[in-house]
Amino acid sequence: xxxxxxxxxxxxxxxxxxxxxxxxxxxxxxxxxxxxxxxxxxxxxxxxxxxxxxxxxxxxxxxxxxxxxxxxxxxxxxxxxxxxx
Amino acid sequence: xxxxxxxxxxxxxxxxxxxxxxxxxxxxxxxxxxxxxxxxxxxxxxxxxxxxxxxxxxxxxxxxxxxxxxxxxxxxxxxxxxxxxxxxxxxxxxxxxxxxxxxxxxxxxxxxxxxxx
Numbered sequence: 025x026x027x028x029x030x031x032x033x034x035x036x037x038x039x040x041x042x043x044x045x046x047x048x049x050x051x052x053x054x055x056x057x058x059x060x061x062x063x064x065x066x067x068x069x070x071x072x073x074x075x076x077x078x079x080x081x082x083x084x085x086x087x088x089x090x091x092x093x094x095x096x097x098x099x100x101x102x103x104x105x106x107x108x109x
Numbered sequence: 110x111x112x113x114x115x116x117x118x119x120x121x122x123x124x125x126x127x128x129x130x131x132x133x134x135x136x137x138x139x140x141x142x143x144x145x146x147x148x149x150x151x152x153x154x155x156x157x158x159x160x161x162x163x164x165x166x167x168x169x170x171x172x173x174x175x176x177x178x179x180x181x182x183x184x185x186x187x188x189x190x191x192x193x194x195x196x197x198x199x200x201x202x203x204x205x206x207x208x209x210x211x212x213x214x215x216x217x218x219x220x221x222x223x224x225x226x
Binding site: 038 | 169
């Protein structure tokens with residue numbers, strides 16, 4: 025019974041999210057045109073995704089690799105039990 | 110409502126399904142699976158959010174046609190890596206917790222730890 029109520033509530037939330045447009049897409053197109061027009065002259069990369077990934081948002085990439093390293097450290101830390109569970 | 114089933118709607122549906130799994134289920138494995146479903150929904154939503162029909166990939170020097178949005182594609186690479194990290198750490202923590210308490214239920218594990226919910 026509890027699961028059915030939760031499912032009904034989630035369905036209502038889904039319908040609200042579909043019917044109400046929350047993202048203004050007309051403003052988002054400005055960034056698209058900016059990146060597409062200026063990426064080659066500013067970064068020298070032919071692929072715009074590579075330009076964003078390695079030049080405009082390079083700190084994003086840098087800290088992503090740092091997060092990968094931290095997760096590997098966490099996996100090694102949680103995997104060592106030394107006999108006691 | 111010309112085309113109801115597009116990427117945004119399916120992404121929202123995946124997000125809601127994962128949220129239901131997070132709320133209604135008490136199995137730890139199912140919680141981790143729900144988090145994976147939520148990540149898939151978010152990635153699909155962001156990749157298809159600014160879709161225009163007839164758009165080409167954003168590769169080239171002088172682009173005059175409408176291209177697909179390069180910013181969500183670059184951001185979703187990060188999201189994929191973060192999702193894999195979260196899933197790996199969660200499964201490792203679950204292995205330790207299962208060996209220690211012998212249950213896959215959130216509330217039984219909490220009760221065996223002697224904590225009040």
